[in-house]
Amino acid sequence: MANSKYEYVKSFEEEDEVMLPNLIVVRIEGLNFRRFSDVHKFEKPNDEKALNLMNTCAAAILEEYPDIVFSYGFRDEYSFVLKKKSAFYKRRASKILSVVVSLFSSVYVTKWKDYFPQMELRFPPSFQSRIITCASMEVLQAYLTWRQTDCHVQNQCNTCLWMLIKCGKSEREAQEVLKGTGKQEKNELLFQQFGINYKKLPPMFRQGSCVLRRAKRFKLEVEDIDKYKDGETLVKSPGRNVILVHSGNIASRSFWSQHSCLLKELGSFEEDINKVKPEYVKSFEFERKLLPSTWIVVRIDGRHFHGFSEEHEFEKPNDGQALNLMNSCAVAVMEEFKDVVFSYGVSDEFSFVLKRDSQFHDRHASGIVSAIVSFFSSMYVMKWKGFFSQKGLKNPPPSFDGRAVCYPSKEILRDYLAWRQVDCHINNQYNTCFWMLVKSGKSKSEAQDYLKGTRAQEKSELLVQQFGIDYQTLPAMFRQGSSVFWGEEDPTESYSDGPDGKSWKKVVVEHCNIIEQSFWEAHPNILDEEH
């Protein structure tokens, strides 16, 4: 399809394929979870229900993405390991980290009430995610050991801390008591002061949780079984194809060899390790930064929304409510992330423009993309009922992929937005014709053939002549997409706080031509770098 002079903006997109033979791990972590767990009154130091909710989300990820063969999590983090030869999203880092965090977030919201029936979700949970590349099985082993050691250290420390707080110390005093104490001393403190034998605490708290694929010939009646195999605890089966296991050393040869799918899809470890090389840890913490002083655009796009819209019976070719739901989530993104200065949405996608000098997540691509995608996904599920009161959300809940691209000048940024709006126009005109033909009795392939090679002008005429539709009179939202931005001051209305202390403004949604100069002249503040 001919697609305008603006298409050159695609050349600013960077390749981010994780090359073979690197193994791909995605780690997600709760954003602002301290506040989230306070507001939702999680038990300290471990809330069993919250941990099981995390495990359920991990299980949903394994059920939905067959390339993920192993996952390990504790507290508010989870790591997902893709099989060795995975071609998931062509091994593109940004796509992979975003669809994982997106689905995790939307499942978290969907399943919330199963674990917290008495507690309303007060605000959307958000997670950030990143890719860790492991050049060999040895590096993967080091990564898993590092995470499980962290689980242990954090849990022991938090157990002491909260016991001290529960018996009257302030958080600061408790931290003072624990300063400089080793593993052994902490165990003794727990035993002597509180009669707690650390080793007897639930395995899920001490060891974290693994969700992995069920072996094909898995014969046990899992729900009834507590203990199986050496020192591992199989709690229950959180999904049809996956099992939940707790184990003291997930990066040991023996654990690996007990789970044939790990050996098959990932390979084996040469020997057991008990120390992680510092240079490996450094590599696990590495993150790519986006170029300074460039406009960052994060574009998100619904995953398999063709199927999702069919399943939820969206109106064709445009469902006003579905689009309004997308817009409402974009408004929430702008209110939450004050560095986002403009958003443009069409169909199942939204582009978020961050101001040129934004320091959001230190300009780390994965932090920025995942924070926005995760927040948007949680919001979408939370707001669903408000837009589709008669329709339940089916399983699996929706997810979005995302990527960040830098544009070096305002002109190129505007060409990017023009590219999206031209795309909106082309697709909408085509889809309007296509569905009118189908509704008038043609089969889908007949309609496709009929429209093949037709130009804009011919499509316009077809609509007028055959269906009496003047394309220009169709709703502006369908033809122009939706532009979301901080509106100008209007003292007659009530407003929420604007970006960077500029109060008395509110986010508005308009459907207008953003290709023409006039829009930007009328709204000089949007891309004003003095923000």
Ligand SMILES: Nc1nc2c(ncn2[C@@H]2O[C@H](COP(=O)(O)OP(=O)(O)OP(=O)(O)O)[C@@H](O)[C@H]2O)c(=O)[nH]1
């Ligand atoms: N009926 C209906 N369908 C919509 C609407 N908005 C989006 N869609 C569907 O969502 C699809 C979005 O296109 P894509 O993003 O290219 O396709 P996708 O199925 O989401 O696939 P991926 O993005 O590659 O995962 C469209 O082809 C439509 O089928 C709507 O308002 N009504």
Ligand SMILES: [Mg+2]
């Ligand atoms: Mg899509």
Ligand SMILES: [Mg+2]
């Ligand atoms: Mg799309």
